[in-house]
Amino acid sequence: MIEWIIYIFLGIGLFFNLLASLGLLRFPDVYTRLHAGTKCTTFGAIFLAGAVIIYGAWRWYDGDTAMVNMAIHAAIALVAILVTNPTGAHAIARAAHRSGVKPSRALVDDLAPGEEAAEADMADVEVDDVE
Amino acid sequence: MIDLYDPFMISLIVLSISVLIALVRVILGPTAPDRIVGLDTVNTIVVVSMLAFGAATMEIIYIDVAIVYAVLSYITTLYVAKYLEGGEI
Numbered sequence: 755m756i757e758w759i760i761y762i763f764l765g766i767g768l769f770f771n772l773l774a775s776l777g778l779l780r781f782p783d784v785y786t787r788l789h790a791g792t793k794c795t796t797f798g799a800i801f802l803a804g805a806v807i808i809y810g811a812w813r814w815y816d817g818d819t820a821m822v823n824m825a826i827h828a829a830i831a832l833v834a835i836l837v838t839n840p841t842g843a844h845a846i847a848r849a850a851h852r853s854g855v856k857p858s859r860a861l862v863d864d865l866a867p868g869e870e871a872a873e874a875d876m877a878d879v880e881v882d883d884v885e
Numbered sequence: 886m887i888d889l890y891d892p893f894m895i896s897l898i899v900l901s902i903s904v905l906i907a908l909v910r911v912i913l914g915p916t917a918p919d920r921i922v923g924l925d926t927v928n929t930i931v932v933v934s935m936l937a938f939g940a941a942t943m944e945i946i947y948i949d950v951a952i953v954y955a956v957l958s959y960i961t962t963l964y965v966a967k968y969l970e971g972g973e974i
Contacts, residue, residue, distance in 0.1 A: 764892055768899045771930055775906035778926055784918045787910070791926040795933075802896070802933045806940045806948075809893075820945070827948040828936055834952055835932060838959035842925055842966075849966035850918035 756812050763805035770798035783858045784850045792843035796835065803832035893941035900934040921965055928958035 777790025810825030851865060888894065904927055911923035932955045939947035 761892060764896045767933070768896050771900060771933065772903045772906075774926060775903040775930070778907050778910045778923060784916065784922065787919060787922050791907070791922050792929075795926055795929040799929060799933045803936055806893075806936045809940050821943075824939065824943075824945050824948060827945060827952065828939075831932065831936060831948060831952045831955060834955040834959075835929065838955060839925075839929060842959055842962040845963050845966040846918060846921055846925065849921075849969040850916075852970045853918065855916055855918055 756808065760805045760808055760812075763801045763808065767798040767800075767802035767805065770794045770801070774798065784855050785847060785857050788843055788847055788850075792839060796839045799835045799839075800832065803828050803835070807832070888941070891941045893937045897934050897937045897941060900930055900937065904930050904934070917969060921962065921969070925958075925962050928954070928962070932958070 771794070774791055774794035777794065778787050781787045781790055806828040807825045810821045810823075810828060813821035814825065856863070907923050907926045907930065911920050911927065914920040914923060932951050935947050935951035935954065939945060939951070
């Protein structure tokens, strides 16, 4: 019973981590790659660490008393991932926008600094070739 | 002794494949933020695979290493992002 819960959690986590790397390979743009590479790994890490936590709690319930340490430490690692990963993604997106990387096929940049820059962007906008 | 048919070890192999796919983006990436996104993804998957390896070999020390690796990779990501943004480090 508990084995099958662990297998299902591992399957969901592996599926989302594999989707993250495939999306990182296939998407056209820094921002869409961030979309794939950060959210999917966070969601997959929740389920994979959940599998480790359930495994440790299960071995502890069976009488192996040292394994409760594994469950608690895996929970701490999960909290570290959950706190740091979206913050890092936000920092990367901000740095990419400030360093001048445009989204592909974007016409108007609403976050450009100053009114003049926004109007200049709207005045001479160039439509890229749509592949 | 490492059991290759342990489900955590099988998931470790699949995670290694996804790390290799993400490393292709780190090598190919046209701009610097692309490479940082790839490195961030690789770091998260490495943390998760350290958890799976600790569960496969029943060693708690790998999970402690995973905690430290998560925090240090976060600091590295913030550092490089701040450098790209043009601010003072």
